[in-house]
Structures are given as C-alpha cells and as structure tokens.
Amino acid sequence: MNKIQGLSHYLSGANDFYDEEHDLAEFEFKSQLERLYISICALIEAIGMPTLLVQFQNDYKSIPEKKVTELDFIPYIGELHSDTLMVFWKYHATLSSLMGEDTKQQIEDERRKQFEGILINTPKIVKDRDIEPSNEAEVRKCVYDLLIHVFPDAVRETSIIQGTKTYKPDIGIKSLKTAAEYKFADSAEEVKKAIGGLYEDMRGYAGSEDWKHFFAVVYMTDAFFTQQQIMAEFKHTKADDNWKPILVIGKGARKKKVPNA
Known part of the structure; x- marks a missing residue:
C-alpha cells in the first residue's frame, strides 16, 4: 500500500x-x-x-x-x-x-499514530482555516476543532492535579491517555524558552494515571531549529521517554505591542 x-x-x-x-x-x-x-x-x-x-x-x-x-x-x-x-x-x-x-494495544498504537499525524500537519490545518496565528491559543483551537471529528473524546485543558498545583495540557485524547502541549515561537529565543517550559510541564504531568503519553508541538513562524536539533536536546537532557517533540513551521507572527502615546 x-x-x-x-x-x-x-x-x-x-x-x-x-x-x-x-x-x-x-x-x-x-x-x-x-x-x-x-x-x-x-x-x-x-x-x-x-x-x-x-x-x-x-x-x-x-x-x-x-x-x-x-x-x-x-x-x-x-x-x-x-x-x-x-x-x-x-x-x-x-x-x-x-x-x-490482546489487540487493544495495537489499536491504541494505531490511533496514537493518527493523532500524531494530525499534530504534524498543524500548519496545513491552520492554513486551511485561513488564519495567521499570533499565539498558541489560536493554533491549538484550529487543531482541536478538527480533532473532535476524528476523536470524539478529545478534550481541552483537562486538569492534572499535582499536590497544590493544577496543570492543564492543551489537548488530550482520553481513550488514548495521550495529551499534546502547544508552544508558539516567533524567534529562536522563543523556541529555547518554549523547550524550557516543556521541561517544567514534564515534571508537572509526571505520575498521572490518566495521561501517559505526551506530544510537545512547537509551532515556529520560521525555520529557527530542526527536528533533529530538538530531539538531540531532549536526549542530552534525558527528557522523559513518554514525551515526543514535534517541530512545525507555519505562517504567523506575534502581535506587536502598541506603545502608549
């Protein structure tokens, strides 16, 4: 095939x-x-x-x-x-x-690959909705609006309670115990900052029984880094094995702040 x-x-x-x-x-x-x-x-x-x-x-x-x-x-x-x-x-x-x-695991693995495929195609999904995003909320809304037609149990900002703090992954598929965290980067420095934020998320989501697999999607407005660079970074810092980074490039830009008159 x-x-x-x-x-x-x-x-x-x-x-x-x-x-x-x-x-x-x-x-x-x-x-x-x-x-x-x-x-x-x-x-x-x-x-x-x-x-x-x-x-x-x-x-x-x-x-x-x-x-x-x-x-x-x-x-x-x-x-x-x-x-x-x-x-x-x-x-x-x-x-x-x-x-x-037991075929349940096989089916879950296939469905998780479908989920990953949709995340990889984030720029196309955003483009088809004629949107040039300025932040991660706009990006993930486009993806979520599509996901609910493929995965009826898709949820947004579901809560993971760790001690005194509550963490909320951007998008999750309950039946797959799989969540996706989105980051928006308009510069190389923002990519570095986003990766740093992901390490904090890893600690916050660790140990959850409801969410076992994670995708970290960094939506870049230009080719600031390659997928291989980020994968090497994850390996070097010994990031959690159940986290997989996905770098995508699409149109968009941060809204410039208008200075006070």
Missing part, C-alpha cells in the same frame, strides 16, 4: 514508466488482498464458526469490485484508507480476541 502511495505522486498521462510501476504495485496489492481473504476464510473454517464465515464472505463481497483495491487519502492524517483492509481488520480483531490475543 505504501508503494502505491509513493507512485501515485508521479502518475501522469505522459509518463508510461510510472504508470506501469503503479499498475504493477496495484496488481501486487490485489494479490496480497486475495491471499489475506483466503487465509481468514481458512482460519474461520478451522475454528468451526460457519456463521461467522458466511458473514465475513458477505461483507467482503459487498465491496464493489472496482473499490476492492481502491485507496482513499485521509486529509491531515497523511494516510491511505482501504475499505477492504478495514473489513479484514475488523475480523482480525474479532478472531484475535477469540484466540486470546
């Missing part, structure tokens, strides 16, 4: 090489789907569940032939979606639970 996604960018009526490569990749994908279908049918039959087998076969046959290998691009998440694979995944989860395999 990833190969098809990569080749799709080069498709054109004037480029026979990439058209042929794409057709070959699609043929391989179709063959893989057919093998998966046969494997699942064989497994269901082997465990003696004829009713489930009929249901699975009917669900598969309900997919129009032209859509069996069709891939749809999911905006902002940056992933391809396959109706066929979704049917296979549904039955895989059912069969795994029947056979004692």
